Amino acid sequence: MTTDAYLHRPRWRRVVGGFWAQLLLAFIVVGLVLTFVAKPYVVPSGSMTQTLEPDDRILVNRLAYMGSEPTTGDIVVFDADDAWEVPSRAPVDPIRAALRWVGEATGFGPSGPHTLVKRVIGSPGQTVACCNQSGAVLVDGQPIDEPYVYNDFPFEAGTLDCRTTPRSSRCFDEVTVPDRSYLVLGDNRAGSRDSAVSCRSAEAREDCWRWASRAAIVGKVVAILWPIPRSAVLG
Incomplete structure (x- = not known):
């Protein structure tokens, strides 16, 4: 021109x-x-090993639950409330704070201090308990198949189960998931501070549970973006 x-x-x-x-x-x-629509996040811990590893860059579909709800087996990113006791970060200088903000905004730096990644096990109104005689988690009385579980708590029927003393740390009493809440567990079951972390003993209080609220769920994890050797679409 x-x-x-x-x-x-x-x-x-x-x-x-x-x-x-x-x-x-x-x-x-x-x-x-x-x-x-969609946003990358950084996996903050090893609680989802081996499905997700610390510092994996994952893609979260923010539209996944428009017109639908999370279901058992979904991996979700959510903003944890105070019940999760997520440690706050120490103050940093303005330049590092600005770089961190850019990283959090784009998803390619550290995620927010209260952003967690877990797997949905129970939805509002469902009952969840562990375990049956085979050591499986029960949802509405039915065992669920969890091939993704890694590093589970020891469990041996008749020797170390939910009726022995001491009982297996895999066990927790039946609970009904509250309205607009979700019971979430880590795939690295024995290495995850999840919904049931304070409930795995015979002496656990009824209010030991902590929930992922519906309003706090950012979206569904649909893929691993980085590192390249681990990149994959997650079903």
Whole structure:
């Protein structure tokens, strides 16, 4: 386009067609996608080993539960409330704080201090207990198949189970999941501070449970993005 033709274009077209305007538009589009559609997150701990490893970059579908609800077996990212006792981060200098903000906003740096990744086991109104005679978790009285579980608590029927003294740490009493809440466990069962972490003893209090609230669920984990050798679509 010649200089004369450019100068005769309407002012708004010259502004919108400029480099900085297009760069701003690109940031806006990316921001909308990260906010409403999909966003990368960093796995903060080893509680989901071997399905997810610490520092894996995962993709979270933020639209997965529009018109539907999480179900048993879904891996979700959620913002933990105070009951989860997530340690707060120490103050950092302004430059590091800005870099951390960029990383959290894009998903390629550390996730927020209260963002956790767990697997949904029980939904509102369902009863969950552990264990049956084979050591399986029961949802509404039926054992669920959990091939993803790694590093489970020791359990041996008749020797170390839910009726022996001492009982297996795998066991917890039946509980009904409250409304708008979800019971979530880690795949690294013996290495996860999850919904049941304070409930795995015969002396556990009725209020030992901590829940992932429906309002706090960010979305469903659908893929591992990084590192490349571990990249995979998660069913």
